Amino acid sequence: MRKLVVGTRQSALALTQTGQVVELLQMICRDFGIECEFELKKIVTKGDRILDVTLSKVGGKGLFVKEIEQAMLDGEIDLAVHSMKDMPAVLPDGLVIGAVPLREDPRxxxxxxxxxxxxxxxxxxxxxxxxxxxxxxxxxxxxxxxxxxxxxxxxxxxxxxxxxxxxxxxxxxxxxxxxxxxxxxxxxxPPEICLPAVGQGALSIECRADDKFVMDLLARFNHRSTELAVAAERGFLGRLNGGCQVPIGAYAELLEDGQTIRLTGMVGSPDGEKMLKETMTGIEPEQLGIALANKLIDRGAADLLNEVRG
The missing domain is CATH 3.40.190.10 (Periplasmic binding protein-like II)
Incomplete structure (x- = not known):
C-alpha cells in the first residue's frame, strides 16, 4: 500500500478543501481497487506569515505555494492542494498540475x-x-x-x-x-462588474512530474472543462507576467459545443480610473490566453502594468 503525504496550508479553508479532495481521492481508490492511504502535512507559507502588509506590497510570486512546492521537491510530501488563483503562471522544474477538479463558483x-x-x-x-x-x-x-x-x-x-x-x-x-x-x-x-482572479474557484492538485503512481491517480480526478478554462486564464496571466501586485482579472468558460472557449480579461489601475477589457474565443486555451493578452498589450496594458509595478 502506498502512503501519500498531502501538503496544505494550515488555514481553516485550506484544511477544509484539502480534506474534501482527499475524501474524493479515497473514493476513487476504492472504486478502482487502488491501495492507498493519505496523510496531511500542514505547511506555513510566506503569505501566511505576513498579515500586516497588503499582498501587493509583499511582492513576488507564489506567496502561498513556494514552501509547499519546495517540500514536494524535497520528497517530504507527494502532492499538494492549492487554490488555483495562488498558483504562479510558471511552475518549478519537476512539478506539474496533475489534476484540476470541478470548479466551484468563480464569482x-x-x-x-x-x-x-x-x-x-x-x-x-x-x-x-x-x-x-x-x-x-x-x-x-x-x-x-x-x-x-x-x-x-x-x-x-x-x-x-x-x-x-x-x-x-x-x-x-x-x-x-x-x-x-x-x-x-x-x-x-457578476463578472461583468468584477472579473474574478485567474483560476478563482478552481483547485490545483500539484505533484512531481516523475511520480507515475500519483499522476495516474490524479488523472482520474481531473475535470476537463475546468482544466481548459483555467489553462486559458493562466495563459493570459503568464503573457502579462502578472501576480498579486497588479490588477489583472480573467474568466473563461466552455461554450455549448464543448470545444470553443470564451475568455474575458482585464487590466486596470489600482484606483479604477483606467481599465482595459476584452473578450475573445478560441479552441486552444493557452494560445487564446496569449492572444487576448496581446490584444490588451496593443491597447496599452504593458504600460499600465509598468506604472503599477513602479
Missing part, C-alpha cells in the same frame, strides 16, 4: 453589515478587500466608495467587518461555499 461576492447590495451602498461607504483586482473594478464601477485593505483568513475578515468600521467586505464566493458559510453572502458580483 466574487459582497458581504455588508446591513444587507445592502453594491448599488445600494451609501456614497463614501468603506469597503474592505486585500485585492488590487477587486478594488480596481469596484472603484471603476463605484468611484465614490472608499477602499481599505483587509488581510487575514476568511473568518478573521468576517470579524473585521463587525469590528473595524467597514460597511462591506469583498471575498471569493468559492471559499465561503466550501466552508458552508454561503448564508453570509449579501450579493454576488
Amino acid at each position: 466574487d461576492c459582497l458581504i455588508t453589515k446591513d444587507g445592502r447590495g453594491l448599488d445600494e451602498l451609501p456614497e463614501g461607504a468603506l469597503v474592505g478587500t486585500s485585492s488590487l483586482r477587486r478594488s480596481c473594478q469596484i472603484q471603476h464601477y463605484r468611484p465614490d466608495l472608499r477602499i481599505e485593505a483587509v488581510r487575514g483568513n476568511i473568518d478573521s475578515r468576517l470579524r473585521k467587518l463587525e469590528t473595524e468600521g467597514f460597511d462591506a467586505i469583498m471575498l471569493a464566493t468559492a471559499g465561503l461555499r466550501r466552508m458552508g458559510w454561503e448564508d453570509r453572502i449579501t450579493a454576488f458580483l
Whole structure:
C-alpha cells in the first residue's frame, strides 16, 4: 500500500478543501481497487506569515505555494492542494498540475453589515478587500466608495467587518461555499462588474512530474472543462507576467459545443480610473490566453502594468 503525504496550508479553508479532495481521492481508490492511504502535512507559507502588509506590497510570486512546492521537491510530501488563483503562471522544474477538479463558483461576492447590495451602498461607504483586482473594478464601477485593505483568513475578515468600521467586505464566493458559510453572502458580483482572479474557484492538485503512481491517480480526478478554462486564464496571466501586485482579472468558460472557449480579461489601475477589457474565443486555451493578452498589450496594458509595478 502506498502512503501519500498531502501538503496544505494550515488555514481553516485550506484544511477544509484539502480534506474534501482527499475524501474524493479515497473514493476513487476504492472504486478502482487502488491501495492507498493519505496523510496531511500542514505547511506555513510566506503569505501566511505576513498579515500586516497588503499582498501587493509583499511582492513576488507564489506567496502561498513556494514552501509547499519546495517540500514536494524535497520528497517530504507527494502532492499538494492549492487554490488555483495562488498558483504562479510558471511552475518549478519537476512539478506539474496533475489534476484540476470541478470548479466551484468563480464569482466574487459582497458581504455588508446591513444587507445592502453594491448599488445600494451609501456614497463614501468603506469597503474592505486585500485585492488590487477587486478594488480596481469596484472603484471603476463605484468611484465614490472608499477602499481599505483587509488581510487575514476568511473568518478573521468576517470579524473585521463587525469590528473595524467597514460597511462591506469583498471575498471569493468559492471559499465561503466550501466552508458552508454561503448564508453570509449579501450579493454576488457578476463578472461583468468584477472579473474574478485567474483560476478563482478552481483547485490545483500539484505533484512531481516523475511520480507515475500519483499522476495516474490524479488523472482520474481531473475535470476537463475546468482544466481548459483555467489553462486559458493562466495563459493570459503568464503573457502579462502578472501576480498579486497588479490588477489583472480573467474568466473563461466552455461554450455549448464543448470545444470553443470564451475568455474575458482585464487590466486596470489600482484606483479604477483606467481599465482595459476584452473578450475573445478560441479552441486552444493557452494560445487564446496569449492572444487576448496581446490584444490588451496593443491597447496599452504593458504600460499600465509598468506604472503599477513602479
